[in-house]
Amino acid sequence: MSWKGIMRRAGITASSSGNVSMSNVDRLVFTGTETNAINLNGTYTNGIKFTGAFATHAVNFDSVTMDKTLVGVGSYSSPVDQSCTTALVSMGVTSDDADSWRYSAGLYIKGTGSGTKVLGLGLQSEYNGTVGADRLQGMASIALLGGGGEAGKLLTLGGDATAGMYAGWFKVGANTNCVVNSGSRVAALWVDNQMNCVCDGEEYAMFITCGGSKVDAIFGFETTSSGWTNLFHFDETAYDQDPVASGDIDGGTADKYLKVSINGTAYGIQLYAI
Numbered sequence: 001m002s003w004k005g006i007m008r009r010a011g012i013t014a015s016s017s018g019n020v021s022m023s024n025v026d027r028l029v030f031t032g033t034e035t036n037a038i039n040l041n042g043t044y045t046n047g048i049k050f051t052g053a054f055a056t057h058a059v060n061f062d063s064v065t066m067d068k069t070l071v072g073v074g075s076y077s078s079p080v081d082q083s084c085t086t087a088l089v090s091m092g093v094t095s096d097d098a099d100s101w102r103y104s105a106g107l108y109i110k111g112t113g114s115g116t117k118v119l120g121l122g123l124q125s126e127y128n129g130t131v132g133a134d135r136l137q138g139m140a141s142i143a144l145l146g147g148g149g150e151a152g153k154l155l156t157l158g159g160d161a162t163a164g165m166y167a168g169w170f171k172v173g174a175n176t177n178c179v180v181n182s183g184s185r186v187a188a189l190w191v192d193n194q195m196n197c198v199c200d201g202e203e204y205a206m207f208i209t210c211g212g213s214k215v216d217a218i219f220g221f222e223t224t225s226s227g228w229t230n231l232f233h234f235d236e237t238a239y240d241q242d243p244v245a246s247g248d249i250d251g252g253t254a255d256k257y258l259k260v261s262i263n264g265t266a267y268g269i270q271l272y273a274i
Contacts, residue, residue: 143167161224217261249274 030037040047050058061070074080090105111118127133143165146152157163170188180186191205208218221228234244252272260267 141167 064070107120109118109120123139125136125138127136145154145165154165155163162169172186172188174180193203193205195203234241238244240246249272252274254270254272256271256273257268258271260269
């Protein structure tokens with residue numbers, strides 16, 4: 001059977017203006033200037049299926065010129081009809097006992113240019129309909145112990161500050177020889193509200209809930225340096241705005257306080273009714 005016949009038997013047809021070949025390194029090579037090197041159009045169970053063991057990557061884009069979208073699923077002006085529940089799904093299981101990290105999705109971006117804007121991951125959700133939506137969330141990050149009803153166990157920290165159970169870990173850091181210029185800003189988390197409309201419902205910068213067991217505290221503090229200079233900082237744009245108020249509390253009733261634990265000792269921050 002001819003090579004083209006083998007390709008047709010395999011369900012792959014080469015373009016007349018392109019070339020299909022095999023080499024000792026690559027089992028299948030497409031060269032040409034057509035619109036699509038491979039076009040799958042049908043009702044396949046799997047568009048592309050990978051089986052077997054890979055020494056490095058199942059899909060490798062190392063030699064791609066990164067001046068276009070690497071993987072495109074629609075666009076802002078022409079989105080795809082996402083009838084499926086999730087556009088990209090990764091369901092993995094790790095059952096070995098090796099002391100190693102497991103990431104379902106790992107992204108690493110390194111900037112080296114002058115004035116480079118480095119963004120590791122961008123997520124944006126929009127609702128542009130007029131019927132209304134009961135929820136609009138940019139991201140849902142959830143960590144579950146025994147999510148399927150199993151008797152899961154969370155081990156002790158064992159002196160490892162990175163151990164524990166967290167729905168999200170946000171960290172900034174720098175080497176000792178780095179420079180952070182005056183007038184810059186560093187924060188492990190940026191929370192921003194910008195509702196430029198009438199908001200008749202509740203609105204918070206952070207909404208904190210709990211269920212199940214009684215949580216030890218809303219915020220927990222631990223440091224390996226000299227701590228924090230202040231608990232709160234209101235700069236020149238916020239020091240004279242709500243909730244900062246000037247003057248004495250005249251005739252206020254001190255009948256409540258906020259409980260604070262400092263190294264295991266209970267204290268109270270007095271509250272006055274105004």
